[in-house]
Amino acid sequence: MAINLSPGILGLAAFALFAVTVLAYRALLPKPIPGIPYKKESAKRVLGDAPDLLEWRSETKEIWSYIRKLTVDLESPIIQMFMRPFGKPWVIVADFREAQDIQVNRQDEFDRSTYIGEVFGPLLPGNHVWMPSNETFRAHRWLIRDTMSPGFLQNVVGPTIHDSTQDLLTLWRERARLAQGRPFEGGKDIIRNLVDVIIRATFGFDVGAIAAQLNRIFGMDKIELPTSIDSPAIFPYAADPEAYTSVRTLVDSLQIALKSPIPKQHLTFALKFYPSLVAARKWNERMMGDRLRAAWRKFSGNPDQDDQVKSAVDLLVQREAQMAKKENRNVKYDTRVIRDELFGFFSAGHETTSTTICWALKYLTRHQDVQQKLRSALRSAHQRAFAAGDLPSSHEILKADIPYLDAFIEENHRWGTSIPTVIRIATRDTVILGHRIPKGTDVFMLNNGPSFQTPAFAIDESKRSKTSQEWKDKNGVWDDSDIAKFTPERWLVEDKGNVKFNPRAGPVLPYGFGLRGCFGMKLAVVELKVIISLIVWSFELHETPLSLSSFAGDDMNTHRCQQVYFRLAETK
Numbered sequence: 001m002a003i004n005l006s007p008g009i010l011g012l013a014a015f016a017l018f019a020v021t022v023l024a025y026r027a028l029l030p031k032p033i034p035g036i037p038y039k040k041e042s043a044k045r046v047l048g049d050a051p052d053l054l055e056w057r058s059e060t061k062e063i064w065s066y067i068r069k070l071t072v073d074l075e076s077p078i079i080q081m082f083m084r085p086f087g088k089p090w091v092i093v094a095d096f097r098e099a100q101d102i103q104v105n106r107q108d109e110f111d112r113s114t115y116i117g118e119v120f121g122p123l124l125p126g127n128h129v130w131m132p133s134n135e136t137f138r139a140h141r142w143l144i145r146d147t148m149s150p151g152f153l154q155n156v157v158g159p160t161i162h163d164s165t166q167d168l169l170t171l172w173r174e175r176a177r178l179a180q181g182r183p184f185e186g187g188k189d190i191i192r193n194l195v196d197v198i199i200r201a202t203f204g205f206d207v208g209a210i211a212a213q214l215n216r217i218f219g220m221d222k223i224e225l226p227t228s229i230d231s232p233a234i235f236p237y238a239a240d241p242e243a244y245t246s247v248r249t250l251v252d253s254l255q256i257a258l259k260s261p262i263p264k265q266h267l268t269f270a271l272k273f274y275p276s277l278v279a280a281r282k283w284n285e286r287m288m289g290d291r292l293r294a295a296w297r298k299f300s301g302n303p304d305q306d307d308q309v310k311s312a313v314d315l316l317v318q319r320e321a322q323m324a325k326k327e328n329r330n331v332k333y334d335t336r337v338i339r340d341e342l343f344g345f346f347s348a349g350h351e352t353t354s355t356t357i358c359w360a361l362k363y364l365t366r367h368q369d370v371q372q373k374l375r376s377a378l379r380s381a382h383q384r385a386f387a388a389g390d391l392p393s394s395h396e397i398l399k400a401d402i403p404y405l406d407a408f409i410e411e412n413h414r415w416g417t418s419i420p421t422v423i424r425i426a427t428r429d430t431v432i433l434g435h436r437i438p439k440g441t442d443v444f445m446l447n448n449g450p451s452f453q454t455p456a457f458a459i460d461e462s463k464r465s466k467t468s469q470e471w472k473d474k475n476g477v478w479d480d481s482d483i484a485k486f487t488p489e490r491w492l493v494e495d496k497g498n499v500k501f502n503p504r505a506g507p508v509l510p511y512g513f514g515l516r517g518c519f520g521m522k523l524a525v526v527e528l529k530v531i532i533s534l535i536v537w538s539f540e541l542h543e544t545p546l547s548l549s550s551f552a553g554d555d556m557n558t559h560r561c562q563q564v565y566f567r568l569a570e571t572k
């Protein structure tokens with residue numbers, strides 16, 4: 001039996017359906033925070049800014065350059081983006097002073113973003129990186145704090161880095177010999193070196209990632225070379241050791257979360273079911289168990305043997321043994337917390353630094369004058385080593401005061417921006433630059449754009465927070481006329497006839513600031529100083545052909561370089 005609906009009723013039903021659809025659609029549309037500029041088209045679609053960002057990424061492999069561009073297009077130091085349906089808008093701040101103020105002076109209004117928990121939580125449930133700044137966070141920081149003590153860094157980690165990096169120098173001498181003046185890809189060797197370094201510093205054993213490549217080519221007469229002197233030499237490569245691939249597979253798995261609209265669920269699933277990840281985790285858990293037991297054997301009898309501390313795992317187990325003895329309780333040296341803090345240590349300890357070193361060597365290649373100045377600064381600081389035809393030792397490198405090295409490292413941070421943004425969540429309703437920010441909003445503070453690398457936005461002082469106004473003169477500002485240049489000299493000042501490094505010369509923000517700034521900064525500085533010094537001491541990095549010298553980035557876990565090619569000659 002057909003129902004006979006009059007056209008009038010049909011029309012009404014159609015209209016009702018239409019109205020419901022429109023309302024439902026409206027409910028899905030982004031809800032801008034009043035007053036903060038945004039891209040108008042993005043507010044008219046459910047997916048907001050995501051399609052534009054994805055298009056940019058597929059064209060350029062970059063993410064943060066899009067967001068920087070948006071602040072410039074919208075002509076505002078504070079903008080908003082709509083990145084997840086139903087989610088709150090992201091607020092973007094592109095101004096050094098407000099960023100510093102939020103991170104240092106406004107910790108009761110801003111804390112670690114819950115987004116970080118969605119990304120890191122599945123892989124590192126027992127690590128402090130994603131936790132709010134609560135008691136648990138403080139206990140974790142306390143457990144690992146000695147890994148940044150000067151004694152451990154100078155006496156244990158420094159020599160370890162120095163020793164491991166000599167394998168890289170040997171490998172590159174072989175590569176340079178076989179390449180006969182041709183450029184070659186060097187980025188992967190830098191990552192291999194940093195994994196060798198950090199695993200030894202964390203657990204005391206050799207991954208041998210560089211050694212594997214060295215064994216593959218050591219002593220070879222020659223390799224097949226392209227005819228053009230500007231085409232890259234391709235070497236025979238060895239398979240990377242399981243320890244290396246496991247470490248890298250686990251660290252790279254964060255990408256799964258970073259690229260997903262449902263990060264937590266996606267990564268949790270992948271960790272359970274992707275065979276490569278399952279295998280890498282199995283290796284990691286077994287290795288940790290072995291290393292923790294080995295450390296325990298050292299300290300179970302007498303926890304106070306400081307000379308037995310050879311790596312971070314020794315330090316943590318020793319600390320636990322001492323606490324247990326004092327509290328007269330059983331030792332718990334193998335816990336999720338200890339495992340995940342060690343995991344965080346070796347992941348963060350090599351990913352960021354390897355990226356930063358790739359950028360450093362690229363800038364030294366591009367700016368030959370900077371390279372020469374750096375090398376002569378190193379030579380005049382390390383006269384013993386130069387006279388003896390030796391490498392400077394790690395102690396010599398870490399003791400020396402070389403303003404030009406410090407300045408170069410800082411300028412490299414300003415341009416390399418290994419981590420192009422620091423993220424915080426508003427823990428209450430608050431205000432940034434005169435705009436109301438609702439509780440629960442994620443705030444992204446860019447360090448790759450205005451005020452850092454390009455002219456700052458003009459900002460009315462009265463719009464800034466009170467503490468920001470008070471800190472006005474804490475740091476210098478960059479002059480618009482040369483802000484776009486790579487000049488380490490901007491970090492140097494004359495002081496009674498002596499040249500000194502001034503870390504507050506102007507905006508840079510590589511490590512974040514405040515309680516939740518980078519935990520590992522002191523270790524990072526040791527890695528950067530020792531490795532950059534040894535490479536510049538040993539090799540001239542000659543210019544590379546334009547087609548292999550792009551400064552385009554690849555926004556993975558860190559802002560990596562797309563092309564890392566070197567043309568090396570041993571220094572004379």
Ligand code: HEM
Pocket residue numbers: 103112128129130131344345346348349350352353356418419421422423510511512513515516517518519520521523524
């Ligand atoms: C050049 C090298 C490095 C760079 C550029 C870098 C950068 C950063 C940045 C930007 C943050 C976030 C800070 C914030 O939110 O305010 C961070 C956090 C962190 N970094 Fe580094 N980092 C580097 C090396 C290291 C190293 C060597 C370690 C070794 C353990 C490390 C461990 C950590 C940890 C544990 C956190 C989380 C801190 C927390 O949640 O409180 N980083 N790093």
Ligand SMILES: *[C@@H]1O[C@H](CO)[C@@H](O)[C@H](O)[C@H]1NC(C)=O
Pocket residue numbers: 131132134135136137
């Ligand atoms: C701190 O925050 C983490 C993550 O939300 C939570 O698991 C932990 O229980 C908190 N600790 C305290 C003491 O509240």
